[in-house]
Amino acid sequence: MKMKLAPLFGIEAVAFLLIIGETYLFFNFVVPLGPIPHSLTVYTGLALLKLALIIALVAVWFVVMIGLTRFYVGEKLRNAPKPSS
Amino acid sequence: MPSGLVEFGLLLLSFAVPLLAVLIGLPPFLGFLANKGWTSDDAHKNPPTKVPEPAGPILFLAALVGEIVVAIGFRSWVPVAVILGAAVAFAVGLTDDLFVLGGKTKPLLLLLAGVAFVSLVVIVPGLYQPLITFPILGDTAPHFIIYTVLAVVAFPVVSDAFNMMDAFNGEISWFTFLASLALLVGVSVHAAYRSGFSLARVGATLPLVAVAAGFLLFNRYPSKAFDGDSGSLMFGAMFAGLAITGGVEIAAIIAIVPAILNSFYTLSSVRGFVERRKMLSRPTYIGSNGLLYPSTEPGAPNTLVRLVLLAGALSEKDLVKNLIYLTMAACLFSVAISVLTWVI
Numbered sequence: 001m002k003m004k005l006a007p008l009f010g011i012e013a014v015a016f017l018l019i020i021g022e023t024y025l026f027f028n029f030v031v032p033l034g035p036i037p038h039s040l041t042v043y044t045g046l047a048l049l050k051l052a053l054i055i056a057l058v059a060v061w062f063v064v065m066i067g068l069t070r071f072y073v074g075e076k077l078r079n080a081p082k083p084s085s
Numbered sequence: 086m087p088s089g090l091v092e093f094g095l096l097l098l099s100f101a102v103p104l105l106a107v108l109i110g111l112p113p114f115l116g117f118l119a120n121k122g123w124t125s126d127d128a129h130k131n132p133p134t135k136v137p138e139p140a141g142p143i144l145f146l147a148a149l150v151g152e153i154v155v156a157i158g159f160r161s162w163v164p165v166a167v168i169l170g171a172a173v174a175f176a177v178g179l180t181d182d183l184f185v186l187g188g189k190t191k192p193l194l195l196l197l198a199g200v201a202f203v204s205l206v207v208i209v210p211g212l213y214q215p216l217i218t219f220p221i222l223g224d225t226a227p228h229f230i231i232y233t234v235l236a237v238v239a240f241p242v243v244s245d246a247f248n249m250m251d252a253f254n255g256e257i258s259w260f261t262f263l264a265s266l267a268l269l270v271g272v273s274v275h276a277a278y279r280s281g282f283s284l285a286r287v288g289a290t291l292p293l294v295a296v297a298a299g300f301l302l303f304n305r306y307p308s309k310a311f312d313g314d315s316g317s318l319m320f321g322a323m324f325a326g327l328a329i330t331g332g333v334e335i336a337a338i339i340a341i342v343p344a345i346l347n348s349f350y351t352l353s354s355v356r357g358f359v360e361r362r363k364m365l366s367r368p369t370y371i372g373s374n375g376l377l378y379p380s381t382e383p384g385a386p387n388t389l390v391r392l393v394l395l396a397g398a399l400s401e402k403d404l405v406k407n408l409i410y411l412t413m414a415a416c417l418f419s420v421a422i423s424v425l426t427w428v429i
């Protein structure tokens with residue numbers, strides 16, 4: 001049974017590697033992004049850019065995980081076990 | 086500040102006291118619940134059996150006693166902050182156990198646990214370091230505001246993730262026990278390799294490990310006790326608080342990846358926060374042979390359990406074993422991350 005779990009171990013590994021990578025990008029590049037804003041326009045633009053980048057990071061995680069899961073579920077449902085009765 | 090043998094004795098006490106509190110306090114409390122008729126159907130048995138619920142109040146009291154031992158023994162505010170967040174989550178969970186809260190109300194109320202936790206920063210500025218330490222790459226720059234906002238949000242996210250891992254006999258207790266062990270290793274390695282890191286933060290982790298270990302004896306298959314939302318939400322809030330005060334955020338997230346994936350699958354397939362009692366279709370069902378099968382309905386919510394069962398129908402006991410394997414894998418990776426972060 002443990003071997004049957006191998007695809008799920010793989011999905012788990014992808015999930016946490018993405019979490020580490022994206023958290024690193026978030027704290028090291030997105031949060032400190034840009035110069036100290038001198039005007040409201042620059043401040044607003046920078047804030048919106050950061051927001052867009054955060055949404056993009058989250059979206060990447062979602063898309064990858066949904067893609068992997070749909071692939072796994074699709075493959076398994078073709079041979080889904082049926083109740084014995 | 087205690088040192089040497091005294092520190093070791095305090096650490097031992099902060100594990101032993103909550104463990105004994107669960108082992109001694111839970112049996113009479115379960116009898117009380119059964120006498121009052123406060124039981125739930127063990128839905129995955131055929132026919133369903135009645136199990137006393139919620140055991141959360143005793144689990145919370147045991148954790149509270151343990152954190153008090155750490156707070157007094159180490160003269161630290163860290164356990165106070167941890168148990169404060171856990172107390173709010175416990176109160177939200179108990180309200181849900183008694184009156185059933187809406188799917189959206191619960192996470193919103195759980196934000197208060199995060200607010201209670203971070204509000205102690207006013208009294209204790211060093212409660213947490215507002216930075217993340219990555220394996221090999223090291224520390225990020227401190228970002229107080231963004232870190233604090235994320236810390237507040239972490240409470241409902243982690244608490245709900247724990248709550249969603251509470252569906253089968255022994256699932257929540259095994260999951261909490263293994264994840265808290267990985268957390269304990271992370272915080273201990275952090276304490277051992279970074280100077281100035283208080284041992285109280287290690288001590289504060291021990292009551293969670295002890296309570297989960299004690300509860301495991303009652304909750305494992307076949308369950309003699311269910312924790313209820315009061316127990317599972319409290320476990321999650323304690324875990325979140327300890328990860329933040331212990332400075333082991335990355336390792337902690339890795340340890341609970343199975344729960345995060347489970348929440349993500351559920352939320353993305355039912356498209357939002359829906360109270361589990363109100364889900365239109367079930368992700369799994371019991372066959373006439375007593376085995377659990379994945380639902381093949383197109384609209385069935387995806388849960389981690391459904392994905393595991395897609396690999397083959399299982400008895401409840403074997404299903405929980407498989408969930409434990411997935412959690413063990415995540416916890417081993419979490420320990421490796423802790424070593425890579427603090428030792429290398």
